[in-house]
Amino acid sequence: MDLAASVGVRVRELREAQGISLSELARRSKIGKGTLSELESGRRNPTLDTLYALTTALKVPLSTALHDLASPAKISGDAVEAVLMERFEADASVTETYRIRIRCRATQESAAHSPGTTEHIIVLAGTARVGPLTDPVLIGPGMHGSWAADVPHLYQAPAGEDVEALLIVRYPQ
Known part of the structure; x- marks a missing residue:
């Protein structure tokens, strides 16, 4: 099964397990109902931005839609490309580790x-502007x-090169 089909099945399972209708998830995530239907059926490739909107609306970590796939899941948005490297579950949290690339002169605002x-x-190469929209910092x-990350935040590569980095996201259970 390809990434689109696998992720679509997972999103539908998560939605149904919570007893949420397609219309309700579309409303909560601000994703069009037609787009959501195409994603769940595997006819549309998910973007990083769309998956974050859906998993946030479902109140689950992003990796819930990506882990246990046949190979490491690589997902892209307009500015950021991410590969899920590890998901660690503990009693108090879920921690995800991603290898990310922020595209040169691109900005992603995350909800x-x-x-x-x-x-x-941890920035490996390039210079990133990251953090809350109200107070981002430069990291070299x-x-x-x-x-x-429970406030709107951004990822940006303001200089003339892509940023390569490791991103760790920790969600409390």
Whole structure:
């Protein structure tokens, strides 16, 4: 099964397990009902932005829709490309590790995740502007940063090169 079909099945299972209709999930996630129907049936490739909107509306970590696939899931948005490397579940949290690329001179604004979610980044190459929309910081190669991800936040590669980084997202259970 390809990524679109696998993720579509997973999103439908998550929605149905919570007893949420297609219309209600479309409303909560601000994703069109037709788009959501195509995603669930595997006829449309999911973007990073769309999956974040859906998993946030379902109140589950992004990796819930991506883990246990045949190969590491690579998902892209307008500015960020992410590969899920690891998902770790503990009693108090779910922690995800991603290898990310932020495209040169691109910006991604991410909606707030569930309460208590935090993000941590280690920049491998390039310079990233990351963090809350109201107070992002510049992080260069070999540097790290962290921020509350339960508020709108951004990822940006303001200089003339892509940013390569490791991103760790921690969701409280």
